[in-house]
Amino acid sequence: MASCLGVGVSLFGVSVQRSRNSWGVRVRSEGGASADSVSAVVNGASVVGEKEGSWSSIDKGNGWLKSKSSEKKIKLRDDVPQKLEPFWDDGYGTVTVKDYFAAAKDFTQHPDGGPPRWFCPVASGSPLKGSPILLFLPGMDGTGCGLIMHHKALGKAFEVRCLHIPVQDRTPFEGEPLKMATVDVESKLPPMQQFEKVSQNLTALLPYLSDLASIIPKDTLLWKLKLLKSAAAYANSRLHAVNAEVLVLASGKDNMVPSGDEAQRLRKSLQNCTVRYFKENGHTLLLEDGIGLMTVIKSTYKYRRSRKHDAVTDYLPPSLAEYNYAFTQVTGLFHFLTGSTMFSTLGDGTIVKGLSGVPNEGPVLLVGYHNLLGLELTPLVEGFLREKSIVVRGIAHPELFLGKLESESPEFSMIDWVKVFGAVPVTANNLYKLLSEKAHVLLYPGGAREALHYKGEEYKLFWPNQQEFVRMAARFGATIVPFGAVGEDDIAQLTLDYNDLMKIPVVSDYIREANQNSARVRDVDSGEVGNQNLFPPLLLPKIPGRFYYLFGKPIVTKGREEILKDKNSANQLYNQVKSEVEHSLAYLIKKRKEDPYRNFVDRTVYKAIYSSQHEVPAFDP
CATH class of the missing domain: 3.40.50 (Rossmann fold)
Structure with a gap:
């Protein structure tokens, strides 16, 4: 019906x-x-x-209820959530x-x-x-x-x-x-x-x-x-x-x-x-x-409390039923195959298992590297909800929200779930609103260029030269948490990238036409990060390895007003965040070799012996 x-x-x-x-x-x-x-x-x-x-x-x-006693006053409740x-x-x-x-x-x-x-x-x-x-x-x-x-x-x-x-x-x-x-x-x-x-x-x-x-x-x-x-x-x-x-x-x-x-x-x-x-x-x-x-x-962004829908102020967090359904029925198999594990860094520099090093109180800006096709996203979002009951509000490419990817008979899709779990289109206004509401915001400065990288570019950052997020974070006194996530090369092998696909006549025409009509985030930017051509890469699945996350030492911007006034200070902080992300990636690439349960088969055997609900160990940080 x-x-x-x-x-x-x-x-x-x-x-x-x-x-x-x-x-x-x-x-x-x-x-x-x-x-x-x-x-x-x-x-x-x-x-x-x-x-x-x-x-x-x-x-x-x-059809509306009317009362004969027009003078009767209604007592308004003061405990409305x-x-x-x-x-x-x-x-x-x-x-x-x-x-x-x-x-x-x-x-x-x-x-x-x-x-x-x-x-x-x-x-x-x-x-x-x-x-x-x-x-x-x-x-x-x-x-x-x-x-x-x-x-x-x-x-x-x-x-x-x-x-x-x-x-x-x-x-x-x-x-x-x-x-x-x-x-x-x-x-x-x-x-x-x-x-x-x-x-x-x-x-x-x-x-x-x-x-x-x-x-x-x-x-x-x-x-x-x-x-x-x-x-x-x-x-x-x-x-x-x-x-x-x-x-x-x-x-x-x-x-x-x-x-x-x-x-x-x-x-x-x-x-x-x-x-x-x-x-x-x-x-x-x-x-x-x-x-x-x-x-x-x-x-479908049909819920709004004013004349126009606002992706930030009109957002409602996921219910328990939505959480259970999404991470069991929708992405449950992916989580089972990849067996992600997370580490964070305390204020004294100690690396610990879990997310205790990430502040509970916002505003917090999580800044990191975007894996191929954003494969690291669902374990990250699920991990913050499960361990800290925090919804991570991702800043996503606007193309996901325009409805161009829908078919003639669109079913409830992964894009719909992305919106249910807090993603918003990438705009300065949305970042401003999220930080003002003391949210935990997920930001990838490399954007689509990292998520759709070419062969041989695994774990390479493509960040713009401008300090796009540093001044905004300082304005609200947000805590910046740089992080790295590795595992894309243990999940699949990139066999055909943009350069390969553009050599195929019919496919190249399709990609060229799609990009002409697509939304652009950095049209005026020069350099490699501005090259955000959207394309469907061809992947060859592997026997799944594992996703690893390391959230670095929190960087507090509260009280550092000089970042707002001095361009050099902002640039130094920007480079510091970028360096911390690169350090996290290098650390995980090295340490994952010490993980006895990096392979899916080993993790499956462990769960069969101990318990399917028992968390599989990883390397010692």
Whole structure:
């Protein structure tokens, strides 16, 4: 099923909580504030409460909750969280499709007449301060429970509002001002034949058909099929005028509607549309395992708290579920094969195993050498999260964020995970913001030139002549930690580099055209570092060796104002950082020869004898 997300604004919402076949209701104000002055319990699934005449039903004209007592003041909570910490609980895995059917049945067991209405799930909790509002428009069932598996995660960053349409409601589409994005199901079949076809698909896809019968009675389904036709015609006639950001999720195994084709049509019809295609999922996409809606929203840069998305201020750290999935299902095999190990340097110059030598408090600027294709990145990011619960905010090439690398049916990719784990486009403004927020920032001065180096250039630095980062670090009193990472030559052999590929006629034309349209980071720079031609190198895998990291002695810039004023002082510090990176690389290249478990086979034997969870030793520093 193709799903569209939209964000709007409302003044109040209603929070609904299930308790012994009754529902607790409380008013919640904008911005995560809660009104504790009114509380009511009503029967069935109605989201209308009354207490001493101060409540009214949801207004029929626009669907928003209104109170008769306009003078009643809402007490704003002063404990609204400002930000999320890494490994926050998103609730994924604790709610299943069975909970959906249970909630939907509760909504439909008792007559709940009246117009469509909005409710706020209690499971969503209190979002961050200044969070936007997410409006969920239900599918054919109309219960508004379709996001039940995502309530907790979405509630951390959104004021979640779900629309509930009573089973007996017959409000015509023409009478509702709701702007709905809906799948176009144009068909010449009469409504009865449409109903029979949908019923057959529901029987095949959903295991609880007996429950569906009570959730969507036959006459209700027939009415909604008629409604759908007029709604689709209304929406299609206005798609060209929509300039808002739209995110479409399409299923690959949708046996009810052609989700993939519909997603492509929307992508071409809408001015600002992003598509993510889930080839292994069916029609009930948001009720199936493996789909974290909050993760998809974050990874496509659709989460924002102002008019324009900001990669720094709008960033939300990875949840525990995201961390576990990314580093087991996505990159787990790579981590197993490479068996990375990390060392750091204390203030007195002592090298120790682990990351204890890297300051916990920011701002910290990690400056190092970029391995081939950035192969060292995922173990580094995972290591900081696992050992220090710190998200390393990488400064990455802007080409990763422009969407040019996406196919016609883009699936959730490694580029999406890069954004989930904190990468931002390389700009002076983003570096400024990250340091001002006291973040741990990962910077590669050699950039794409190092990550896409040529044969024989392993572990050679290609840094610009300008002190690009030193003055910025000094301005915020950031601690600079130079580091080296080696292992690319133990993982694969570079067989065809840029020079080789440019000798192949068809391939050279493709590379030349791609670079003409690519984003440039250093167009005005002279020298080798400005030669950042993007190309796909051909690698020959080896029996995996190991990645080694050494984080050097921290360099404190706080109190060194002369760096800001004196160019020579800044240049000296710049050269010092560069020298420390080269020293770290040389140290690791030499010391890894002493590691008895440098080879993948040796590490595998060690784990088989001792424990698969036991960390494999390395050389003594």
